[in-house]
Amino acid sequence: MAGYILRRILAFIPLIWAIATITFFLMHAVPGGPFDQEKPLPEATKRNLEARYNLDGSLLEQYGTFLQNLVKGDLGISFNQDRPVTDIVRERLPKTLQLGLCAFVFALVGGLTLGVVSAVNQNRWPDYLGVFVATVGAAVPNFVVGVFLIIFLALKLGWFDVLGWEFGNPRKMVLPTVALGLLPLAFIARITRASMLEVLRQDYIRTARAKGLQEFKIIVRHAIRNALIPVLTVAGPILAGLITGSFVIERFFAVGGIGTAFVDAVMLRDYGMIMGTTLLYAIAIAVVNLLVDVAYGIADPRIRY
């Protein structure tokens, strides 16, 4: 196991390098530079600025300097805010992580409950309700959910605030969490229901029933454990998607996280910030996938690395 984890972590290095390189050349291919304005800057000023932010010299020279700094963990300076990128990221990352994790917990708890209740009551009304929520929720985009939540629950009923994110304050947490988490909730509910139905048909469940175990205990102790395995495989991509895919929700609810920082950076050609946020996302995805594979191995003893 330890060897497997080490090998996976070593595989991060070429991956991060590839992503850094692709992003570097892609973002320099975006037309216009960070110091292009309506009113052009004097030539000398522009040269000085470019020297200060390591934008003089050929693209390959810039790439070389960038790689050297990256190895040292230095992502450069944000042109727009004139502060080190790492500082800005450190400031904004918690909000995106909090939002992503809240949505993940919401999706997991809600999806599992819905899926299990549906499967246990197969072809009765709780099942139809669950399948309906799962089918519709899986196809409605998160910003549409956000729109309806804002208009009806925040604006009309005034239960929640329209803008902002504050960890620990339900008025500012519930709407972004639900808007971001509903789609994965539907997805998890679907998978849980299917895998629960599969498990409930197994012989060992019949054995458990035959020896007179309470239905509740059968489901909680025996069925859910095995039904969880397929859910676990999708949990990683879902968590990664929630952390990296919150651009719209961050914007709608003015969360002020990494997603907004990335979008602003692309708008302003803020190269350091683009690089910092992209690498952060890539690392987050790689780490989450690794964690899930490890968790998978623990949950299912049949899997050996």
Place this chain on the structure above:
Amino acid sequence: MTTQQTRTIPIAGDETILRVRERGLWGQAWDRLLKNRLAVVAGIVLIVLIVVAFGAAVFPGIERYSPSQTAPREAFQGPSWSHFLGTDNLGRDTWARTLEGMRISLQIGIGTQVVVVIVGVLVGAAAALGGRLGDNVMMRIVDIAYAFPDLLAIIILRAILSERNWPIIGSGDPQIPGLSGEVLQVILAISLVGWVTVARLVRGQMLALKEADYVLAARALGASSPRIVFTHMLPNTIGPIIVAVTFGIPLAIYAEAVLAIIGFGLQPPTASLGTLVFDGYTYYRASEWLILVPAGAIATLMLCFTFLGDGLRDALDPRGRR
């Protein structure tokens, strides 16, 4: 010798099998699709929406107003007989703008999948059939693409492709009637990310089919490689591709809407459904219709395509049915 014997035996004298086969695999799939009520309803709704949205481009009577015609005195109206869905901040008719937006969103959704299928099938088939080196290169590209968040790449690509003076996809007047260069830029940005899924799908299918008994049989009978690929293997990958495309269209519509909402939308006055949501978000305190209508339209399109995709998946893959 033995091959010919085994080929004739199961068919000989067994008319019941023959009669079932008369419908053909596609006919059977069609029958199964028609039995799925949700998919049929979704399909009908989609056809109606597509006919109305694109028909409005030909018959202006459907839109009644020009989508870009402003009337500042009539701003922020609710739905009425003169304006079915009300008006926006400049007095433009929401019904006309929504139809135009739907047209553009559909162009983007469908156009993206056209590019994705062409690129995906070619690359996927080349990887599966082109030897080990090509396959390894392809799989490394797929690895990187999966480590790169889709939306992130689409946003950067969209920025790269904008403000160019290239032919066809440049920012000038449309060179393909009814399809502006800017829409093509969006299509390209999304499909440059989307082809990976189809390529991987086609590669997997082709690798499995390469070892299938009937392909070995065709090879043993002396069929040429192109013949095997095009008449035997490609038709068997079409089912999964159709399903992937049907699910890909709503994803592309969603991606475009995200671009528009975060500020990388089309140049006004052209508006996709995403642009309309973005505009509606700015003014929802004045009139919530402005955001509810386009958001509802996007949700309807995505729901219908997803339901249709579910139905097609069940219909085209009999083995996967419960």
